[in-house]
Amino acid sequence: MACLDHGVREFVVCAGARNAALVEVLAQAEAAGLAVVRRHFEERSAGFFALGRTMQGSPCAVVTTSGTAVAELLPAVIEARYQGRPLVLLTADRPARFRGTGAPQAIVQPGIFGDHAASGDWREWDGRSPWHVNVELEEDFTPAPVDFSLAAPASPRPVKWPRLSVADLSRWLQEDVYRGLVVMVGELEPEDREDVFHFLLTLKVPVVAEATSGLREALGSLVLADADAVLRAMPPGKILRLGAVPSGRFWRDLEDLPQVEVWNVTPSGWPGLARECRTLTAEVGRVIRALGDVEEIDDALEHLDGNSRRAAVIDELLEAFPDSEPGMLRTLSRYAALGTCLYLGNSLPIREWNQYAQRDEPQPEVRANRGANGIDGQISTWLGWTAELTEAWCVVGDLTAMYDLAAPAMLGQIEQSGRVLVVVNNGGGRIFSQLPRLDAMSDRARELMLNPHNISLEGWATLWGMRYLRITRQEDFDALETEGPTLLLELVPSEKETTAFHARRRG
Numbered sequence: 001m002a003c004l005d006h007g008v009r010e011f012v013v014c015a016g017a018r019n020a021a022l023v024e025v026l027a028q029a030e031a032a033g034l035a036v037v038r039r040h041f042e043e044r045s046a047g048f049f050a051l052g053r054t055m056q057g058s059p060c061a062v063v064t065t066s067g068t069a070v071a072e073l074l075p076a077v078i079e080a081r082y083q084g085r086p087l088v089l090l091t092a093d094r095p096a097r098f099r100g101t102g103a104p105q106a107i108v109q110p111g112i113f114g115d116h117a118a119s120g121d122w123r124e125w126d127g128r129s130p131w132h133v134n135v136e137l138e139e140d141f142t143p144a145p146v147d148f149s150l151a152a153p154a155s156p157r158p159v160k161w162p163r164l165s166v167a168d169l170s171r172w173l174q175e176d177v178y179r180g181l182v183v184m185v186g187e188l189e190p191e192d193r194e195d196v197f198h199f200l201l202t203l204k205v206p207v208v209a210e211a212t213s214g215l216r217e218a219l220g221s222l223v224l225a226d227a228d229a230v231l232r233a234m235p236p237g238k239i240l241r242l243g244a245v246p247s248g249r250f251w252r253d254l255e256d257l258p259q260v261e262v263w264n265v266t267p268s269g270w271p272g273l274a275r276e277c278r279t280l281t282a283e284v285g286r287v288i289r290a291l292g293d294v295e296e297i298d299d300a301l302e303h304l305d306g307n308s309r310r311a312a313v314i315d316e317l318l319e320a321f322p323d324s325e326p327g328m329l330r331t332l333s334r335y336a337a338l339g340t341c342l343y344l345g346n347s348l349p350i351r352e353w354n355q356y357a358q359r360d361e362p363q364p365e366v367r368a369n370r371g372a373n374g375i376d377g378q379i380s381t382w383l384g385w386t387a388e389l390t391e392a393w394c395v396v397g398d399l400t401a402m403y404d405l406a407a408p409a410m411l412g413q414i415e416q417s418g419r420v421l422v423v424v425n426n427g428g429g430r431i432f433s434q435l436p437r438l439d440a441m442s443d444r445a446r447e448l449m450l451n452p453h454n455i456s457l458e459g460w461a462t463l464w465g466m467r468y469l470r471i472t473r474q475e476d477f478d479a480l481e482t483e484g485p486t487l488l489l490e491l492v493p494s495e496k497e498t499t500a501f502h503a504r505r506r507g
């Protein structure tokens with residue numbers, strides 16, 4: 001009832017004997033039209049699915065039994081903490097007297113998520129970070145009708161923000177413009193996108209726009225091509241970061257460039273750098289509206305000079321190596337732009353998409369889990385985020401997919417129409433083959449790093465009733481039929497072409 005009163009209307013239930021009483025109440029709440037309830041048998045996946053639901057803007061609770069079931073939620077809780085998402089953990093527990101006795105399914109649950117989730121008086125919850133409710137229950141219970149007449153009517157979640165003052169940021173933006181300002185835009189919430197778009201068009205400064213900003217295609221010639229290389233060669237004097245922490249290399253390079261001043265405007269409140277920088281914890285759109293009318297700042301260091309030539313060089317390489325991983329992703333991105341939304345898995349997919357995906361068609365709805373950058377729970381998060389959407393796309397690596405094998409158990413409870421799950425199967429953790437240190441490592445160490453394999457995912461598609469298509473060459477895209485229930489598209493790039501592409505790109 002407390003959950004309902006605090007605006008939690010969606011639940012993912014992972015049942016066990018201990019939480020049976022909660023399951024009964026939720027089933028009744030669902031029948032009364034007060035809650036949306038889905039089920040899963042695997043708590044790690046359920047936690048990430050619930051995290052995905054929170055990306056729609058409302059809280060979602062995952063409901064577990066006691067014991068290790070609770071511990072399985074930790075990765076999703078951590079991700080929610082770093083993204084700033086209202087993930088609620090409703091965990092059933094045995095009565096306190098069992099703690100520390102070794103009795104079955106009795107572990108120390110209060111505080112198990114450390115500082116990744118808060119708990120206590122519901123009125124203290126900020127509505128934008130994880131919240132843990134541990135409920136001690138006797139196993140015996142008698143199912144009985146629940147009276148929901150006292151439940152509060154569905155109302156928006158009570159989100160609390162720090163007080164906002166933009167005076168310092170406003171002054172900083174307009175001072176020392178000759179030092180060069182570059183804006184890096186990470187993941188944005190949909191409601192912030194329009195404000196950011198007009199703000200950047202007015203400033204006319206170079207922009208590094210991640211796919212998850214939803215503005216990567218729309219900002220056209222302001223978006224820096226080959227941004228990491230350009231900025232490393234000539235670091236700007238000032239960086240304004242909007243939204244989530246960017247995934248690009250240059251963001252990490254900033255750790256060693258203390259002369260570059262950095263301002264963050266982000267709802268998560270995380271600076272995303274271990275060095276000195278300034279941070280406003282707020283919704284990005286609200287900050288931009290508070291800044292009011294801004295003046296053009298322009299491209300003082302001429303970062304955008306030669307921009308279209310740099311983009312053309314990359315385009316030519318993609319055409320020269322069409323079956324390479326970047327070449328395949330370029331083609332894939334043209335199809336994905338026809339969908340309604342796109343989830344990008346961590347590791348190479350998000351990085352390669354940012355660099356090589358098409359820029360002609362808008363792809364505004366793009367999400368990723370960039371809080372703690374794990375490769376776990378990616379498919380579950382996607383399914384949660386897009387549970388009610390048609391034509392939802394997802395692109396993940398092969399190890400990432402194998403990490404989340406139970407995720408499709410949810411398919412029967414969500415929208416499936418036009419759903420496409422792309423797994424880029426390059427035979428292991430290929431991102432590590434780009435580590436500068438890898439070549440100097442021993443063969444055995446390299447094997448330990450890469451987890452090489454020859455696995456085909458067709459059997460996995462059969463297991464969960466997904467349609468299946470394997471693409472190994474550009475021509476195979478002709479067989480791509482996105483209409484219908486969930487399609488597993490296994491994309492197998494040519495290793496030879498991928499190696500050649502990177503060799504040429506490095507020059």
Ligand SMILES: Cc1ncc(C[n+]2csc(CCOP(=O)(O)OP(=O)(O)O)c2C)c(N)n1
Nearest residue numbers: 347348374375397398399400428429430431
């Ligand atoms: C939970 C978790 N474990 C380990 C890592 C370290 N890690 C980063 S990328 C990666 C390999 C990913 O392989 P794959 O999904 O095949 O993608 P690709 O390397 O092809 O991009 C690993 C193990 C991580 N990010 N998260």
